[in-house]
Amino acid sequence: MLFAIVSITMLSCGTSRNLDIERGTGYNFQAGHPEYRTTVFGYMDEEEGTLLEIGAKIVKGSLIYKDEDDTLQARISVEYQVQDLDNNNNVIISEQSTEIIKSTDQDISSTRETLDLNYTHPIDPGRYEVVVNVTDLNTNKNITQSIETAIPETQKGEYSLSNVLLDGKIVGEGGWEPISTYDVKSKVDSLRFVFQVISPQTDKRMEINTRLLRYASDTSYTRPMHYSNYSPSSIEYKGLDYDEETELQSNRRVLTDYASTFIEFKFANQERGNYRFEVRAQRDGDEEELFKARDFGVKSKNYPAVRSARELARPLVYLMGEDDHEELMKISNNDSLKKEVDRFWLKNVGNANEARHVIEMYYERVEEANKQFSNFKEGWKTDLGMIYVLFGRPWYTRSHLKELVWFYSYNHSDPEYSYYFNQPKLKNKFFPFYHYLLRRNNYYYTVQYMQRQLWLTGQILTRQI
Incomplete structure (x- = not known):
C-alpha cells in the first residue's frame, strides 16, 4: 500500500496557512531552450520506507533535431540534485542521465507530446530543494527549475495531512494523469483531488471538511492600448480577488478508523476561472486544525497551444x-x-x-x-x-x-x-x-x-x- 505524504510545491513549507497551498509549477519558457515541467512526490512505502520521486515532462517539440541515418534525433542531458535545507543546503543526491529521442515524423518539432522521465530515491523525512537542469546537447542551451518540498515525520499519537494531489482525465485518452502546473486545460473532462490523513495509533474521531471554491477573477480580453486605464475597483485592475469567493461544493466526513486513510474527490472540470480545493482536518478535543489546499486555473482547450x-x-x-x-x-x-x-x-x-x-x-x-x-x-x-x-x-x-x-x-x-x-x-x-x-x-x-x-x-x- 502506498501512503502519499507530499506532492509538488513551489513554496517552502511552514506553519503559515498560505504556505500549505499548492499551485504547481510554471513553464519557465525561453525561446529556443528546452521546455519542461518538474514534479516532486514524496511517499511512504510499508516495505521500503520513505521515497522521493522526481519527474520531468519534457516537450519534444521544444528540442532541436538532427537528421542522422534518415532519422531525426534529439539528445538531452538531465541533471538533478536534492539539497537538504536543514543542513546548510547539503547535497544528498546528485544524478545525471542522457536521453535520445528518435523520430521519422517531420512534425515532431511542433508536437506538444512529452518525454516522461521518473527517478526514485530512498530519503529520510525532512525539507528539501530539488534542482533539475535539462540541456539540449544539440545546442547546449539549458533551463533550470528548482522546487522546495517537505516530507513530515509523524510521531506516535500525532497526525498529519498530506498535500493535495491534482489529477485530470480526458475521455478516450487513457486514465488519470497528474497535473503538475497551476493551469488546467479546459480539454480535461474530469478532475480528481487526492489527499491522505495519516493518523497512527490515535483513539480520537477526526472531522474532515473539504470545499471547492471559485474566486472572482479577470478572464477577459485586455483593452486596446488607447482606451482609458482600469479603475482600481474593477476586477481587471485587481486581477484576482481572494476575498470574493463562491463555494461550489462542500463535504464533511468523520473518520473513526485509527490508521492512515486515502481520500479522493472527483469533479467535472470547471469553466474558465480560478479555483481552490481546500481540506481542513481536526480531531475531537484538539484546538489545532490542519489545512491543505490546491489552487488551479482553468484555461483554453489546448493551452498553451492554440489549435481549435x-x-x-x-x-x-x-x-x-x-x-x-x-x-x-x-x-x-x-x-x-x-x-x-x-x-x-x-x-x-x-x-x-x-x-x-x-x-x-x-x-x-x-x-x-x-x-x-x-x-x-x-x-x-x-x-x-x-x-x-x-x-x-x-x-x-x-x-x-x-x-x-x-x-x-x-x-x-x-x-x-x-x-x-x-x-x-x-x-x-x-x-x-x-x-x-x-x-x-x-x-x-x-x-x-x-x-x-x-x-x-x-x-x-x-x-x-
Whole structure:
C-alpha cells in the first residue's frame, strides 16, 4: 500500500496557512531552450520506507533535431540534485542521465507530446530543494527549475495531512494523469483531488471538511492600448480577488478508523476561472486544525497551444474592430468559424504564401505569450501579452519596483514606442502572480492602428515596427 505524504510545491513549507497551498509549477519558457515541467512526490512505502520521486515532462517539440541515418534525433542531458535545507543546503543526491529521442515524423518539432522521465530515491523525512537542469546537447542551451518540498515525520499519537494531489482525465485518452502546473486545460473532462490523513495509533474521531471554491477573477480580453486605464475597483485592475469567493461544493466526513486513510474527490472540470480545493482536518478535543489546499486555473482547450477554431479566432481581437470580432465569435459551428478565420487572413494579406507565414508568426507569438505571461488568465490576454503579440520581443527592458518598461526604439524618450507597465499588487505568497497593466494613453490609437496594418498587409514579415 502506498501512503502519499507530499506532492509538488513551489513554496517552502511552514506553519503559515498560505504556505500549505499548492499551485504547481510554471513553464519557465525561453525561446529556443528546452521546455519542461518538474514534479516532486514524496511517499511512504510499508516495505521500503520513505521515497522521493522526481519527474520531468519534457516537450519534444521544444528540442532541436538532427537528421542522422534518415532519422531525426534529439539528445538531452538531465541533471538533478536534492539539497537538504536543514543542513546548510547539503547535497544528498546528485544524478545525471542522457536521453535520445528518435523520430521519422517531420512534425515532431511542433508536437506538444512529452518525454516522461521518473527517478526514485530512498530519503529520510525532512525539507528539501530539488534542482533539475535539462540541456539540449544539440545546442547546449539549458533551463533550470528548482522546487522546495517537505516530507513530515509523524510521531506516535500525532497526525498529519498530506498535500493535495491534482489529477485530470480526458475521455478516450487513457486514465488519470497528474497535473503538475497551476493551469488546467479546459480539454480535461474530469478532475480528481487526492489527499491522505495519516493518523497512527490515535483513539480520537477526526472531522474532515473539504470545499471547492471559485474566486472572482479577470478572464477577459485586455483593452486596446488607447482606451482609458482600469479603475482600481474593477476586477481587471485587481486581477484576482481572494476575498470574493463562491463555494461550489462542500463535504464533511468523520473518520473513526485509527490508521492512515486515502481520500479522493472527483469533479467535472470547471469553466474558465480560478479555483481552490481546500481540506481542513481536526480531531475531537484538539484546538489545532490542519489545512491543505490546491489552487488551479482553468484555461483554453489546448493551452498553451492554440489549435481549435475558437482558439484561433479569439486572439484576432487585436487585429479586428470590436464589433467585427463579436460577430466572428457568434459563429457556433467550428468548421464555419475556421473558414471565416482563414478568409480573414487571406482577404487582408492577399497572397496565400505570405498569409501562411504571417499566420504562423502571429500564433507562434500567441503561444509564447501564454508560456511567458500567463497568470490568472491566458498570457496572450494580458497587457504584456498583447504588446508581445503585436510588437514582438522588446528591444530593451527596464524594471524598478512596481514598474516595468519595454522599449521598441533606440530613443528611450520616444513616448510612442516606450511602454510603461505597473503592478497594482506585487507578487508575493498571498498573491502569487505577476500582474502588469499597461499605462494607456489616447495617442496609442495611431500606434496600434499602424501595427495592425503591418500584420494585415503582410509587411510584418519584413518590418516589425
